[in-house]
Amino acid sequence: MAKLKELAAQEEKFVGGHRGCAGCGAAIVARQVLMAAENPVVVGAATGCLEVFSTIYPYSASNVPYIHNAFENVAATMAGVEAAYKALKKKGKIKKDLRFIAFGGDGGTYDIGIQALSGMIERRHRVLYVCYNNEAYMNTGIQRSSATPRGAHTTTSPAGKVVPGKLQLRKNLTEIVIAHEPDYAAQATFGYWNDLVTKVRKALACEGPSFINVYAPCRLGWAYAPEKTVKVSKMSVETCIWPLYEYQDGKYRITVKPKEKKPITEFLSMQGRFGHLFKWKDDVPIREYQAEVDFIWERLLKRSET
Amino acid sequence: MIVARTGNEAMAEAMRQINPDVVAAYPITPATEVVQLFSKFVHDGLVDTEFVPVESEHSACSACVGASASGARVMTSTASQGLALMHEILFIAAGLRLPIAICLVNRSLSSPINIHCDHSDTLASRDAGWLQIYTENAQEAYDTTIQLVKIAEQVLLPGIVSTDAFIISHGMERVELVDDKDVPAFLGERKVNYSLLDVDNPLTLGPLDLQDYFYEHKRSEIDAMDHVLPVIEKVQKEFGEKFGRYYPIVDEYKMDDAEVAILAMGSTGGTAKVAVERMREKGKKVGMIRCRVYRPFPKDAMTTALTKAKVIGILDRSDTLSSLGGHLYNDARSILYDSHTRPILKNYVYGLGGRDISIEEIESIYTELLGIQKSGAVDKDIVYFGVRGE
Numbered sequence: 153m154a155k156l157k158e159l160a161a162q163e164e165k166f167v168g169g170h171r172g173c174a175g176c177g178a179a180i181v182a183r184q185v186l187m188a189a190e191n192p193v194v195v196g197a198a199t200g201c202l203e204v205f206s207t208i209y210p211y212s213a214s215n216v217p218y219i220h221n222a223f224e225n226v227a228a229t230m231a232g233v234e235a236a237y238k239a240l241k242k243k244g245k246i247k248k249d250l251r252f253i254a255f256g257g258d259g260g261t262y263d264i265g266i267q268a269l270s271g272m273i274e275r276r277h278r279v280l281y282v283c284y285n286n287e288a289y290m291n292t293g294i295q296r297s298s299a300t301p302r303g304a305h306t307t308t309s310p311a312g313k314v315v316p317g318k319l320q321l322r323k324n325l326t327e328i329v330i331a332h333e334p335d336y337a338a339q340a341t342f343g344y345w346n347d348l349v350t351k352v353r354k355a356l357a358c359e360g361p362s363f364i365n366v367y368a369p370c371r372l373g374w375a376y377a378p379e380k381t382v383k384v385s386k387m388s389v390e391t392c393i394w395p396l397y398e399y400q401d402g403k404y405r406i407t408v409k410p411k412e413k414k415p416i417t418e419f420l421s422m423q424g425r426f427g428h429l430f431k432w433k434d435d436v437p438i439r440e441y442q443a444e445v446d447f448i449w450e451r452l453l454k455r456s457e458t
Numbered sequence: 459m460i461v462a463r464t465g466n467e468a469m470a471e472a473m474r475q476i477n478p479d480v481v482a483a484y485p486i487t488p489a490t491e492v493v494q495l496f497s498k499f500v501h502d503g504l505v506d507t508e509f510v511p512v513e514s515e516h517s518a519c520s521a522c523v524g525a526s527a528s529g530a531r532v533m534t535s536t537a538s539q540g541l542a543l544m545h546e547i548l549f550i551a552a553g554l555r556l557p558i559a560i561c562l563v564n565r566s567l568s569s570p571i572n573i574h575c576d577h578s579d580t581l582a583s584r585d586a587g588w589l590q591i592y593t594e595n596a597q598e599a600y601d602t603t604i605q606l607v608k609i610a611e612q613v614l615l616p617g618i619v620s621t622d623a624f625i626i627s628h629g630m631e632r633v634e635l636v637d638d639k640d641v642p643a644f645l646g647e648r649k650v651n652y653s654l655l656d657v658d659n660p661l662t663l664g665p666l667d668l669q670d671y672f673y674e675h676k677r678s679e680i681d682a683m684d685h686v687l688p689v690i691e692k693v694q695k696e697f698g699e700k701f702g703r704y705y706p707i708v709d710e711y712k713m714d715d716a717e718v719a720i721l722a723m724g725s726t727g728g729t730a731k732v733a734v735e736r737m738r739e740k741g742k743k744v745g746m747i748r749c750r751v752y753r754p755f756p757k758d759a760m761t762t763a764l765t766k767a768k769v770i771g772i773l774d775r776s777d778t779l780s781s782l783g784g785h786l787y788n789d790a791r792s793i794l795y796d797s798h799t800r801p802i803l804k805n806y807v808y809g810l811g812g813r814d815i816s817i818e819e820i821e822s823i824y825t826e827l828l829g830i831q832k833s834g835a836v837d838k839d840i841v842y843f844g845v846r847g848e
Contacts, residue, residue: 192657194528194654194655194657196524203664203665203666207662207664207665207666208665208666208668209665209667209671210671212662212665214660215660216657216660217654217655217657217661217662217663218663219523219524219527219654219664220664220665221520221547221550222547225520225547227517228512228516228517228518228520228524229520229524230524231521231524232480232482232521232522232523232524232525232526232528232532233524233525233654234524235482235508235510235521235524235525235530236479236508236525236528236530236655237528239479239507239508239530240479240530245529250657267513267514268520271513271514271517275512
């Protein structure tokens, strides 16, 4: 269990002054994840919001070594970094005990980067891959990704007169990663900071690959007031839209169980991206989304019992 | 040690002796063997390399970027579609000034799909900021692989050494190997000024670089390329002095008194040398120029070579698909613009998709060039040699 005072006393690894939006979830993810690391870390970032707002030359918000290569390849890039570390450590050229963290948005992870991520885990590189999941291509201006939920308005799944936002359900990437049998996999969100920090520490302690899918509300793309970011993050857990759980040694464990499972409308109504659904001619999109959430939650409850 | 090796085996042997820190690679015909043989070296404990058998060439190049940025000596191998899949990352590796060496086998690009030799793969990547050296035989491929690692690390740019698919990659030849211990001694350790693994001096690599800095950074990369040729020459000379084999940047064969000549790249250089001999036996003064180093383009040495003859037949194993003919032809025309003496040029695009070119065919080209010399005129400046219906 991390103590807030201890975390706050640390030297910042991801500093302020960057160009993230007010209320940016991705920036909180980067800061909290790096804060949790107890060993020196080397960080990679996929092209995306985090990379763009934190490293505009000649400035960098990163106080730790950082590499950005391209959009779809942060997992492969960090696999190469880790391989170099192993080779140079074997030769005595590196003495310190380092850890490696890859950051990618949902576009860079669920979509264009899934192949490199799959390869990185299969080859069992000791890298923690953190997906900061804001459910769309926010950096390019809010386009749908395979992480975008049913009904959400994005600029490529617009709330139209005939089609109410995205027609398809979200891809369950966490389960796809778990099917690779990584050393550790989890879902987290910064509203539950201690849960996130604990998971990062567990992941970094693993000898092999680990993955944390961190729900990262985006005030711009989700259309809510900037000060509500943490509230939205918490509501995602209370509605079971984003269950907090982990998978290790073949076992599922729900790490935060909401006292009372709220209907997803309480989460949806906080955000402009779902606003059209409440005026839509029927409740089909909301029902389908609720059914998906219920199905996944029920399955998770069963899995975490055994 | 003198051994019998194919081009692929020779390149793999060079990689074994280089003993890179990291090799990240993916199989592709006809370069698969290089990776395959190297994997065996890894599993037999003959090298210390961290071998990363990635899930695509895109990831191969990406992992090489990460590893090279971490200060490792890094190599990979690929061909054709594999290089095309790496294309995006090629520019990033060069822009970040990361030495990486690719042992490449030149194979045509789809479509139509084909596994045999032409130079369309590397030439499609000619503007990516990588050094490109085309070799004539397995011996040269082996020697150049060793040289390239040293050159790339000195100029802080990545590079490609290539062989012609099947002609060199799978052709068994006599190859003289350097002693195992002499290769690390020749290369020395990679000198690393900035490493991603130096956590005490954190580096931000690959930041967003907008209008106010991008151009200066790109300019410095262009400048780096401008300074590569003397380094190549220095390393080649050093290699020649140590191991007895030297290859010039522009390989001239019987050019001093040549009246007509051909310019070619890769294994055709070897075939053409035999054709030159046969023509000379018939009393014809012909020569051959082989472009060994293609990137950076050796403008001065190439101009000197081209202006020695009155007529040059330029053999391109590639086409620019622009109605302007092959790559070398366009390069030659471009550099000769400034020259006081300009030979007559004729472009022979040939051998696409691995269609063989014989000694006799090259002799027929020489005969045609001698005819052009006599008449002083070219009927058709770009021809597609050896294709049906032409």
